[in-house]
Amino acid sequence: MKKTEKFRQLLDSTQLDFLCEAHNGISAVIAEEAGFKGIWGSGLSLSAQFGVRDNNEASWTQVLEMLEFMSDATRVPILLDGDTGYGNFNNMRRLVKKLEQRDIAAVCIEDKLFPKTNSFIQGQAQPLADIEEFCGKIKAGKDAQSDDNFSIIARVEAFIAGWGLSEALKRAEAYKNAGADAILIHSALGTPDEVLAFKREWADRLPVAIVPTKYYATATEVFRSHGFALVIWANHLLRAAIAAMQQTAQSLAADQNLFSVEDRVVPVSEVFRLQGAVELQEAEKKYLPLRQRGVQALVLAASRGMELGELTEQRPKTMVNVAGRPLLAHIVDALNATGIKNISVVRGYKKETVDLPNLNLIDNDEFEDSGELLSLLKGLRGVRPDQDLIVCYGDVLFNKYIVQILAESEDALAIAIDTNWIESANRHRQADYAHCSMPHSREAFSARVTLEHIGADIAPTGIHGEWMGFIKISADEIAAVVAVVEEMLRDAAMRRAKLPDLLNLLVASGRRVQVHYTTGHWLDIDSLDDVLHAGNF
Ligand code: SPV
Ligand code: MG
Numbered sequence: 001m002k003k004t005e006k007f008r009q010l011l012d013s014t015q016l017d018f019l020c021e022a023h024n025g026i027s028a029v030i031a032e033e034a035g036f037k038g039i040w041g042s043g044l045s046l047s048a049q050f051g052v053r054d055n056n057e058a059s060w061t062q063v064l065e066m067l068e069f070m071s072d073a074t075r076v077p078i079l080l081d082g083d084t085g086y087g088n089f090n091n092m093r094r095l096v097k098k099l100e101q102r103d104i105a106a107v108c109i110e111d112k113l114f115p116k117t118n119s120f121i122q123g124q125a126q127p128l129a130d131i132e133e134f135c136g137k138i139k140a141g142k143d144a145q146s147d148d149n150f151s152i153i154a155r156v157e158a159f160i161a162g163w164g165l166s167e168a169l170k171r172a173e174a175y176k177n178a179g180a181d182a183i184l185i186h187s188a189l190g191t192p193d194e195v196l197a198f199k200r201e202w203a204d205r206l207p208v209a210i211v212p213t214k215y216y217a218t219a220t221e222v223f224r225s226h227g228f229a230l231v232i233w234a235n236h237l238l239r240a241a242i243a244a245m246q247q248t249a250q251s252l253a254a255d256q257n258l259f260s261v262e263d264r265v266v267p268v269s270e271v272f273r274l275q276g277a278v279e280l281q282e283a284e285k286k287y288l289p290l291r292q293r294g295v296q297a298l299v300l301a302a303s304r305g306m307e308l309g310e311l312t313e314q315r316p317k318t319m320v321n322v323a324g325r326p327l328l329a330h331i332v333d334a335l336n337a338t339g340i341k342n343i344s345v346v347r348g349y350k351k352e353t354v355d356l357p358n359l360n361l362i363d364n365d366e367f368e369d370s371g372e373l374l375s376l377l378k379g380l381r382g383v384r385p386d387q388d389l390i391v392c393y394g395d396v397l398f399n400k401y402i403v404q405i406l407a408e409s410e411d412a413l414a415i416a417i418d419t420n421w422i423e424s425a426n427r428h429r430q431a432d433y434a435h436c437s438m439p440h441s442r443e444a445f446s447a448r449v450t451l452e453h454i455g456a457d458i459a460p461t462g463i464h465g466e467w468m469g470f471i472k473i474s475a476d477e478i479a480a481v482v483a484v485v486e487e488m489l490r491d492a493a494m495r496r497a498k499l500p501d502l503l504n505l506l507v508a509s510g511r512r513v514q515v516h517y518t519t520g521h522w523l524d525i526d527s528l529d530d531v532l533h534a535g536n537f
Contacts, residue, residue: 004149007077007105010038011151011182011207016224019079019209019232023049027237028070028078029274036076038230041067041104043081044118045238056115060086060095068102073276077105079153079232083116084129085109089140096144096152106151108184108209109137111171112161120214123160123188131171135178142179153209154180159187159194168198172206182207182229192218199226285386293475294342295407296387297335298379301328301394302348302367307526315353317525318345318394323535327525328356330397337400338407340390344383346375371496377485386475391499393469397534399521406472411514413481413506414472415451420520421466428526430456431500432467439464440517451513454500468522471499484509 010017020036022028023045031039044054046066052058063080071078080099085092085107092109099107110116111129119126134154141152154175158168172183183206187194192215199208207229212218223231244264251260272278284293305317312320318328328345335343347354348367362382364375376391383389390403402416419440421433435453438444454467473481484505488494494501507513523534 002147002149003071003075003077003103003105004147004151007038007079007151008149008181010077011229013229016220016228017230019230021045021232021234021237022070022078023238024066025069025073026274027241028074031237032074032076038076038105039070039074039078040232040234041070041078041080042234042238043083043116045235046081048238054116054118054121056083056086060091064098064102067099067104071103079106079108079151080104081234082107082109084112084114085137085141087114088133089137092137092141093144096141096150097146100145100147100150105149106153106181107141108153108155109134109141110155110157110184110186111175112157119157119160119186120188123157124162126157126161128157128161128163128171131174134171135174138175138178138180151181152179153182153184154178155184155186156198157186159185159189159198165194165197165201168194169201172198172202176206180206182209184209184211184232186211188214190217191215192222195228196222196226199228203227294387295338295340295390296342296344296383297340297390297392297403298376298383299328299331299343299345299392299394300372300375300379301354302346302351302364302375303372304349305395305525308528308531311528311531312349314350316347316349316351316394318347319350319353320525320531322397322525322531326356327397327534328354328394331392331394332356332359334398334400335390335403338404340403340407342384342387344379345394346379346382348375369495372499373485373489373494373497373502376499376502377482377489380473380478380482380485383478384475385478388475389473389478391471391473393524395525396469397523397525398468398470402468402470402518402522405516405518406470409472409514409516410474411472411512412474412477413511414514414516415503416468416470416516416518417451417465418468418520418522419465419517421463423460426526429466429524431498432469433458433463434465434467434515435462436464436515444517449515449517451503451507451515453507454503465517467500467503468518469499469524471503481506 017037019038019040020031021040021042022031028039046063047054047058050058086095111134113127113129138154156168156171158171185195185198185208195210209230210228211232211234213234248261301318305312308317319326332343344360344362346362346364348364351363362379364378390406406414406416417434435458437450437452488497
């Protein structure tokens with residue numbers, strides 16, 4: 001149902017309905033959440049939140065801008081307090097058109113002169129508009145509306161200006177004849193006497209709205225029994241906010257700490273909720289390409305690194321000092337340098353020493369009788385499922401460009417292969433030799449090269465390079481890799497399997513593992529010599 005129609009129902013229903021004032025997007029949401037079926041766009045509150053007076057100091061388009069935020073944030077209809085219509089009949093026509101464009105359901109105009117003054121500031125001294133001129137404004141507004149259900153409420157200020165009941169009734173009658181959809185009868189008395197007298201005489205010729213700011217002590221039942229259509233709580237969210245802001249500001253200024261105010265303010269999560277943050281997160285899942293969600297890294301660092309002897313008695317290899325800082329700190333720096341902030345580390349041996357800040361720490365407490373596959377599994381289960389992932393080892397130093405190439409690739413699965421490999425007698429290194437769909441060459445640069453096999457069992461002429469330990473797994477592929485690893489680990493013989501075994505299995509099962517050829521710029525820390533050499537890396 002359109003907002004104009006909803007508002008029309010509030011006017012036409014036989015029950016008493018209530019509008020709550022709001023003055024910006026968030027107060028409008030708060031009013032709607034509290035259950036109000038409509039919102040009063042108060043001139044007093046809107047001007048006050050801008051820090052100006054209720055004398056048309058804020059321009060009508062500034063008011064309109066704020067109304068648009070209020071309307072966008074809510075589904076209930078908004079009745080704008082349109083003051084005197086911001087000018088003559090012509091301004092009124094334009095106002096109505098613009099309000100309709102912004103989905104505002106209704107406007108109330110008062111029979112005073114532009115620029116108006118708030119009714120509670122020397123109301124008795126305020127001149128009233130000429131009746132005929134004001135009727136012309138109502139007619140012009142009604143003629144300008146394109147939605148039949150848009151409502152124009154005529155506000156009678158006769159009591160405010162010190163005129164009596166008959167002037168009020170005369171004006172209301174004229175405004176009704178000019179086409180007004182309802183009357184707002186205003187009073188500055190501390191009792192409801194004036195508005196009740198008006199309502200008794202007026203009866204039900206048009207629905208009547210009231211603003212009981214000054215006669216606040218009147219029981220609502222009195223309004224209900226007299227048959228009013230709308231009660232407007234005209235400025236109470238603004239006044240509540242002012243009281244809370246004054247208290248909070250004073251405490252903060254006096255105490256110079258947040259402790260005393262924390263219990264009196266909502267958590268920031270409540271602000272996010274009111275802003276609709278969740279909706280944006282859902283939309284990002286639907287509309288943003290994966291790459292823009294960022295890339296994360298998983299560092300496998302659970303093992304001790306026996307080959308470093310004494311150096312790893314007190315700490316795992318990843319925490320051994322290289323050029324004055326733990327190896328892991330250098331890895332984190334290189335990842336950070338590529339823009340990767342979300343870094344998870346699987347730790348096991350002497351895990352309490354793996355304590356660098358800003359890391360997502362994942363424990364593999366079975367590191368002693370398991371292999372890197374279990375660390376990988378625990379790691380994959382602990383990373384974000386919605387970000388692409390770079391897996392690397394905790395004992396490899398590298399130039400950031402290697403990770404960057406993988407991070408920027410669109411591949412579901414990708415690895416980096418060093419074509420600058422040096423033939424080694426070390427079995428550990430041989431296990432990482434790779435045979436690919438084509439060797440590194442000018443053609444390979446523009447072709448899509450894939451991994452065919454990785455391991456020590458490749459004939460020397462078939463070795464195209466050495467795998468450096470990096471695997472890029474796209475977010476969409478993480479769950480599939482988890483399933484493959486789980487399957488492997490169900491086989492007891494695979495308990496100590498390594499990542500190359502996983503890569504071979506992925507290839508054998510028909511998955512495309514994209515190869516990006518690089519040349520050098522990395523260092524595997526396998527010996528004390530490497531640790532020394534690393535200082536120059
Ligand atoms: C407003 O809320 O701006 C009103 C009501 O016009 S009153 O302040 O009572 O005049
Ligand atoms: Mg007002």
